[in-house]
Amino acid sequence: MSHKMAKSAVSGIPTFGEVAAEDDAILEYFVQTDSVSTVVDGNKFLILGRKGSGKTALFRYFNEKQPQGSLSLALNLRGYPWAMHAKRGDPDAATAEQYEASWKYVIVTEFAQMVLSKVTGTSEWTSEVKSLRAFFQKNYGGTNVTLEDILRPSSLELSKTSFEPTILGCKLLSVSLERTGSQSGLSRELNALSDAIYEAASYVSQREQLDKILIHFDELDQGMVDFNEQRQLMLIGLILACRSINQQSIKSAVNVKSIVYLRTDMWERLSFSDKNKITMTNLAEIKWNEQSLKSLLDLRINKYIPGASWIDICDDDLMRGRQPKLTHIIARTFDRPRDVISFMNTLLEVSTPRRSAAGESQQFTNKDVVAARPDYSNYLKAELDDEIKPHWPSWDEALQVISGLGKLSFTKASFEAAYNITRLAKNFSSEEAMEILYDFSVIGTYSVQSGYGGSEWVFRYKVRKAKWDENASTFKLHLGLKEHARVNE
Ligand SMILES: Nc1ncnc2c1ncn2[C@@H]1O[C@H](COP(=O)(O)OP(=O)(O)OP(=O)(O)O)[C@@H](O)[C@H]1O
Ligand SMILES: [Mg+2]
Numbered sequence: 001m002s003h004k005m006a007k008s009a010v011s012g013i014p015t016f017g018e019v020a021a022e023d024d025a026i027l028e029y030f031v032q033t034d035s036v037s038t039v040v041d042g043n044k045f046l047i048l049g050r051k052g053s054g055k056t057a058l059f060r061y062f063n064e065k066q067p068q069g070s071l072s073l074a075l076n077l078r079g080y081p082w083a084m085h086a087k088r089g090d091p092d093a094a095t096a097e098q099y100e101a102s103w104k105y106v107i108v109t110e111f112a113q114m115v116l117s118k119v120t121g122t123s124e125w126t127s128e129v130k131s132l133r134a135f136f137q138k139n140y141g142g143t144n145v146t147l148e149d150i151l152r153p154s155s156l157e158l159s160k161t162s163f164e165p166t167i168l169g170c171k172l173l174s175v176s177l178e179r180t181g182s183q184s185g186l187s188r189e190l191n192a193l194s195d196a197i198y199e200a201a202s203y204v205s206q207r208e209q210l211d212k213i214l215i216h217f218d219e220l221d222q223g224m225v226d227f228n229e230q231r232q233l234m235l236i237g238l239i240l241a242c243r244s245i246n247q248q249s250i251k252s253a254v255n256v257k258s259i260v261y262l263r264t265d266m267w268e269r270l271s272f273s274d275k276n277k278i279t280m281t282n283l284a285e286i287k288w289n290e291q292s293l294k295s296l297l298d299l300r301i302n303k304y305i306p307g308a309s310w311i312d313i314c315d316d317d318l319m320r321g322r323q324p325k326l327t328h329i330i331a332r333t334f335d336r337p338r339d340v341i342s343f344m345n346t347l348l349e350v351s352t353p354r355r356s357a358a359g360e361s362q363q364f365t366n367k368d369v370v371a372a373r374p375d376y377s378n379y380l381k382a383e384l385d386d387e388i389k390p391h392w393p394s395w396d397e398a399l400q401v402i403s404g405l406g407k408l409s410f411t412k413a414s415f416e417a418a419y420n421i422t423r424l425a426k427n428f429s430s431e432e433a434m435e436i437l438y439d440f441s442v443i444g445t446y447s448v449q450s451g452y453g454g455s456e457w458v459f460r461y462k463v464r465k466a467k468w469d470e471n472a473s474t475f476k477l478h479l480g481l482k483e484h485a486r487v488n489e
Pocket of ligand 2: 021055056219
């Protein structure tokens with residue numbers, strides 16, 4: 001039965017929420033997308049998303065909600081001592097694998113500590129629990145080691161009461177974490193220890209019939225000035241370590257999975273030999289569409305006006321081109337929650353004076369939506385700065401080149417002519433510059449869609465597989481940047 005609700009006054013909504021999940025009351029209006037089950041089940045552990053797509057929201061959901069059937073450990077790498085970890089690489093390992101062993105050790109010690117915190121009754125007296133406790137006591141003074149301190153010791157002491165892994169028949173008495181010039185086999189020794197810890201923790205988790213333990217890593221991009229090679233190697237190491245632990249766990253039916261949340265642009269920059277394999281089998285992208293973004297909004301509206309949804313807080317007038325307001329707004333985003341929330345908060349703000357005047361509509365009007373666009377456009381540009389600057393610090397000068405052309409759509413030739421007389425041409429060719437802009441969906445191309453026989457604007461955030469087409473000749477700036485760039489339709 002359909003029931004038409006009366007329109008609700010926008011003034012009932014103080015805010016659509018904070019734009020970063022760390023500050024947002026996310027659990028009050030979390031949207032359960034497909035990503036949630038992807039994180040828990042199956043072999044996809046690399047969760048990719050652009051800035052503002054909802055990586056931290058997922059991370060917080062698991063950590064704070066602790067949904068039934070799993071136990072989550074959320075490891076936030078903001079403030080992580082990357083420089084210290086850099087010294088824990090293995091100079092003898094193949095380049096891409098230099099940090100795999102150290103990350104693997106981090107994961108198994110986190111796993112073991114989680115298991116120890118759940119031990120009850122008779123497991124306490126198993127040799128596995130005793131060994132784990134002795135190991136942590138000896139090396140860290142207890143089982144509450146923070147992530148920052150796991151790799152801090154210069155060496156790990158082993159003994160009969162903890163673990164004595166052997167390599168080629170020799171018992172290891174200690175494992176050095178510090179790389180010293182002449183030493184070799186660092187990864188091998190550390191891996192032998194990690195395996196022993198993993199075995200013991202697995203045994204206890206099975207004995208205690210613990211729920212699946214999920215170890216989440218977020219904020220890998222924090223505190224990063226530029227995405228240098230060492231940082232890239234450490235990221236690759238973490239990804240390889242997660243894959244290795246997850247594979248081992250699936251094989252031996254151990255309930256533990258490690259998950260990495262990563263910005264799409266950073267993943268695209270990495271290069272290592274197993275990248276394609278991982279892309280095919282272990283990668284999942286956070287995806288949103290108009291419908292799921294609408295439910296995200298409706299849940300937020302509901303928090304303040306129970307039972308109300310988006311259509312109740314705006315008038316029914318269609319925008320130019322017979323476009324509903326929400327479609328018009330979402331077309332100015334990259335289909336990311338942060339963009340939508342940001343647009344809505346701007347809309348609230350710019351419409352306040354009008355709504356406060358006597359006799360005015362208490363819903364959002366088309367004029368309000370148009371009035372919100374300039375401030376929103378500046379937000380979108382700033383968000384793109386955060387994404388693109390680590391790759392190309394002066395990308396916005398290329399945006400200025402487009403501003404100079406004056407129009408939302410333009411030809412490759414006109415861009416090239418204007419670009420080539422700027423200082424930017426010294427670093428990137430015009431073609432390379434356009435490709436970067438295209439990769440971040442700052443611009444889209446007009447192209448023939450195979451199979452449809454028609455032509456349309458293609459933006460990468462919509463058609464993920466659409467690779468750069470060097471033969472494309474007509475381009476369009478993303479609508480969300482129109483006001484910032486001061487171009488006309
Ligand atoms: N599933 C969801 N349900 C409700 N709100 C969400 C959801 N996903 C994201 N959001 C909201 O969208 C905004 C951006 O999300 P979030 O901060 O998680 O993005 P992110 O991918 O971590 O971005 P960054 O790369 O900048 O860290 C936040 O306000 C967050 O609360
Ligand atoms: Mg985040």
